[in-house]
Amino acid sequence: MVGTRAKHLLVEYEGCDPAILDDLEAVRGLMRQAAEAAGATVVAEAFHRYRPQGVTGVLVIEESHFSVHTWPEHGYAALDFYTCGDCVPERADAILRVALGAERAEVVLVDRGLRLETGSMQLHFRAAEKVAARGSG
């Protein structure tokens, strides 16, 4: 990884399709599709299905990671798209929001990383901001 500056999207979806949220292979396939759309390169992955329900999965990418946690019983999913470099994590959000059938979404963007250009090595947590409010649901 070159450069420490990263965009971290914290994403929550409500009103999703429970069948998809409980289907590990479907979720895995959508996450990989979203990573590709964002311009990320997947280098490792780990997925797990909970009993009685729910899926968790993480893609390790060259540019950091994507994660997903689902609660089919509540139609709810929580995702993170953490990317360095030239990735566009917003594209991952756009794809998954539709594919999971989300009725409402909230997205918070957090800038992370060091300010190398100032030479100060100052940590840079810009305040989280809501970049997409509830949808039409």
Place this chain on the structure above:
Amino acid sequence: MVGTRAKHLLVEYEGCDPAILDDLEAVRGLMRQAAEAAGATVVAEAFHRYRPQGVTGVLVIEESHFSVHTWPEHGYAALDFYTCGDCVPERADAILRVALGAERAEVVLVDRGLRLETGSMQLHFRAAEKVAARGSG
């Protein structure tokens, strides 16, 4: 997973020991130790070492996930501790901060999950807040 409410700690460390940050097995071991201390149960993991340097790793836990990204050349590491249930992710931060030799740390706590108790299914992104400012470095 039972209940959707989660605590998500976004953590950044500066001034860390570069040798540890570049040692995949050391980072893996410390992450697992931190997960245990937090009360989490590891169910899967994925780690990757970058060329020429840097480590990324994710633990999938029963209670969600832990992740780490390191930049040895800058003594910098970015971590996430995302936990549901009765875990105490602050304990993971406490362990890793010391073990990685961090001179300075910033931690932001984000509450995530649905407000099931209100019946409103309202998404609940409490604003991120700084819970630990710079250390003595």
